[in-house]
Amino acid sequence: MLILEEMQARGHESLTLLHHAPSGLKAALAVHSTVLGPAIAGVRLREQDEELAVRGALALSESLTLKAALAGLNYGGGACVLMMPEAGVDDPHAREALFRALGRQVRPLATRAVLTEDIGVTPADIAFVAQETPATLGMNTDTSAITGYGVYRGMKAAARFALGAESMRGVRVVIMGVGAVGRALAAHLHREGARLTVADDRPERAQALADQLSGVDVVSCGSALDVPGDILAPCGFGHSIHSADVSRLQCRLIAGGEHHPLTRRGEEAVKEAGIVYMPDFAINSAGLIAAATGADMNAAAEQVYQIVSRITHVAEQYSKPPSVVARRMAERRIELIGSLGRA
Template sequence: MQIFEEMQSRGHESLTLLHHAPSGLKAALAVHSTVLGPAIAGVRLRPLDELEALRGALALSESLTLKAALAGLNYGGGACVLLLPDQGVDDPHAREALFRALGRQVRPLESRVVLTEDIGVTPADIAFVAQETPATLGVNTDTSSVTGYGVYRGMKAAARFALGSESMRGVRVAILGVGAVGRTLAEHLHREGARLTLADHRPERAQALADDLDGAAVVGTAELFDVPCDILAPCGYGHSIRSADVPRLQCRLIAGGEHHPLSRNGEAAVKEAGIVYMPDFAINAAGLIAAATALTPEQAAERVYGTVLRIGTVAEQYGKPPHVVARRMAERRIDLIGSLGTGTALQGRSA
């Protein structure tokens, strides 16, 4: 992996490696853009190797830039991917030390970066970060459940475009990944009468959820792409759908909570296959919106619904794929607001 080539191709501003030996902190902090304001950096904690952490930070930070811009927030995009310490984080004092070390390392960057929770990180962890730096968001927001509800509302708006109706009753939805976001999405879909197929890299987690949701089926992650369905909802860790897997897909719409489930080649492949893809940065923004504004979870989810509906309308009007339309909308806002020069945004307040 050629780091500088990767950064240049995506338009990143910086990539910083953070290290604090006593706490076990090893992290990659990527800042993609600060054109609209400080970069919101989702903090992830997962068992990854160094290369995976770097790639994840670069990809996630670009997605956050597009998400914030499309949501009308005065923030840029960043990402902070933590490697799991050798000693683990089961000891509460060790976990506190890890996240306070992160906050102290980020303190000199607080004019450019704001940290918030992502996979493997809780509001309590961000509260530890906040003891060392004010550059945090989401301490009092359960962003996973808000994101899951927003994905549900966004899925309904996308279904109007892709399936001809936003009703989920009887619609076959295959969910890949049933962590906090995927579980919340499944619960809302089940309540409306959707026919669910669940898969997770931890099969027992998918089975436990299916036991709670009468009628839900469980398959292995390797088999899910062969399941006939109307909607495939990736809610995993990223790049769940490889380009080589696209010919296997049995869905008409891809809409889920996962960041960057497809590569650029994958996006081209699903377009060629006639599958509608509503991109992650359009549909999974409710948690970010709620954390960054005074909006309620319901209001944040309705903003997602309205954004996805607008994307679908424009895509239909001009005959363009929704993922292309969404990216152009986000980039256009960045260009327009960026052209106003510095000092135009109210340092991270919502638009």
């Protein structure tokens, strides 16, 4: 599918390519919706080519629209995906230059997009952005830790629906991706007595977590989908579960911190397989809530718990998949509040 066709199909408003040669800035800024307010754009930094960066920004920004709407925030959804500069960003001055260049490039868009941290980006990086534009959030918030705790609380609410109880003691959970969010989730689950299996595309990171937490099994990313478990928690970069691999799954619930782990086709395959899927935009919003409202970790995670509980209640009442219910709830708020027009 061509990029403009994909934008039209998803309902995107704009896609901006950013470039600043001296700092090595190459980025794609996608704005999916500003119906509820300026688009909160998660900023990601990783090694990838141009096409992956653009398509990643489009997918992530749509997810952010639904997430903000479902969380009751007066923001739309956006995403800014940075390609890693050829020289890297190990030099602190180079990192400062990269993020200040980003801030200066997006400054004219301040009424449409607000930048906050995502994978590979720290609050300190957003502070650099904030030196060039006022349109930032979260530079004083540990969003990864808060998101991880929110996923844990949301997982408990989803487990009550899918497994019949919200206790994690003895529950087998497979975590795919143990970056900052995955590690935080693992720590909370381990503390409650869950039986954990972890995988990461950097095997040494998974092993380091297993060395830190007793009784944790480590498997390769390629075999993680084959591990028997009650819950599969994708916490990677996106699209961890391909439609063709759904038949390999041996879980009853998919609930994790990763944005768009499944395509729409994958969601259909999961539904046909009888697996409950709690979508990313419903369960991984605690960090966004904290950054946008100033809520502390407990308050933000409790809001996620209540959101997931409301979704599962409606899903049970009307015999609908939670993923369908969650999307409709988000779209309904956008329709209703959007109909009021601009203040």
